[in-house]
Amino acid sequence: MAPEWAASMDDIYDQSDPRAYFRELEKLGYAIPNAAKPIFQELISHRRRRKSDTVHVLDLGCSYGVNAALLKHDLSMGDLYEHWSREGLADATPEAVIEHDRCFYAGLDEAEDIKVTGLDVSENAVAFAREAGLLDEAFAVNLETEPLPAPAEKELVSVDLVTSTGCIGYVTEKSFDRLLPTVTCGREPWIANFVLRMFSFDAIEETLSGWGYLTEKLDGQTFVQREFASVEEQKQVVEQMHEMGIDPSGKEMEGNLLAEFYLSRPKKDAADVPIERLVGCLRALST
Numbered sequence: 001m002a003p004e005w006a007a008s009m010d011d012i013y014d015q016s017d018p019r020a021y022f023r024e025l026e027k028l029g030y031a032i033p034n035a036a037k038p039i040f041q042e043l044i045s046h047r048r049r050r051k052s053d054t055v056h057v058l059d060l061g062c063s064y065g066v067n068a069a070l071l072k073h074d075l076s077m078g079d080l081y082e083h084w085s086r087e088g089l090a091d092a093t094p095e096a097v098i099e100h101d102r103c104f105y106a107g108l109d110e111a112e113d114i115k116v117t118g119l120d121v122s123e124n125a126v127a128f129a130r131e132a133g134l135l136d137e138a139f140a141v142n143l144e145t146e147p148l149p150a151p152a153e154k155e156l157v158s159v160d161l162v163t164s165t166g167c168i169g170y171v172t173e174k175s176f177d178r179l180l181p182t183v184t185c186g187r188e189p190w191i192a193n194f195v196l197r198m199f200s201f202d203a204i205e206e207t208l209s210g211w212g213y214l215t216e217k218l219d220g221q222t223f224v225q226r227e228f229a230s231v232e233e234q235k236q237v238v239e240q241m242h243e244m245g246i247d248p249s250g251k252e253m254e255g256n257l258l259a260e261f262y263l264s265r266p267k268k269d270a271a272d273v274p275i276e277r278l279v280g281c282l283r284a285l286s287t
């Protein structure tokens with residue numbers, strides 16, 4: 001269920017194609033997938049060092065395949081906004097848009113050697129991302145209320161990295177509870193979440209800890225998710241942050257919703273690759 005302040009976004013999450021999604025989010029300067037890209041790339045390269053075959057990413061709350069587009073291709077959010085604001089696309093049918101996008105992505109330089117599986121509650125969004133060739137596998141399921149379907153169980157045992165942007169809040173520890181028995185059967189993926197500061201990660205951290213995961217937050221660094229949609233939204237968020245004991249001055253008070261980065265890894269992996277080494281790389285890449 002959408003948090004109260006985000007209710008106005010729901011109608012753009014499940015359309016036949018992403019035109020409305022990009023149009024509305026561009027107005028708000030939605031930027032978190034772009035900020036996440038170099039960090040996810042760094043994690044993918046760490047996972048690749050441990051194995052020779054294709055790194056398998058599971059993107060939670062994948063929507064129309066935005067993270068898949070950025071991670072597979074040499075594209076930024078700016079490129080995607082430009083792509084989606086082209087006039088020729090405005091009056092096209094959804095079928096024509098899908099065909100156009102399939103050609104667009106297929107015509108780009110060779111894609112990064114990753115497999116991306118997407119999971120999202122929005123059936124139309126994941127269907128689009130699958131048909132456009134961004135997602136290799138896609139599941140429209142709400143793990144907050146339903147178990148993982150059998151085909152997803154089979155698919156997700158080979159996941160190396162779980163990613164999410166803009167998704168925690170909609171997705172809680174309930175979804176991770178349903179995901180962990182399957183994903184930990186195979187390659188014990190690293191789990192990388194960008195989380196708005198207004199959402200506590202504690203319950204998810206506790207759930208992951210039960211599966212032998214250690215969660216670390218990238219301290220001292222915030223990432224712009226998007227601008228506030230209204231003064232009212234900013235007021236509500238700022239109030240909530242005060243109630244949570246988090247100081248929004250100089251941060252959310254300045255006009256943007258801010259996220260932090262949480263990395264959860266099996267304890268032995270956290271010990272093998274000291275977080276300082278990873279954090280050093282991530283800081284350098286994300287400034």
Ligand SMILES: C[S@@+](CC[C@H](N)C(=O)[O-])C[C@H]1O[C@@H](n2cnc3c(N)ncnc32)[C@H](O)[C@@H]1O
Nearest residue numbers: 013061062063066120121122142144165166170
């Ligand atoms: C702000 S969008 C972020 C989409 C994408 N990750 C990005 O950054 O562009 C939030 C997404 O979470 C999805 N969502 C909402 N509730 C969900 C749930 N229970 N399980 C999975 N996805 C959910 C929405 O359908 C939407 O695609």
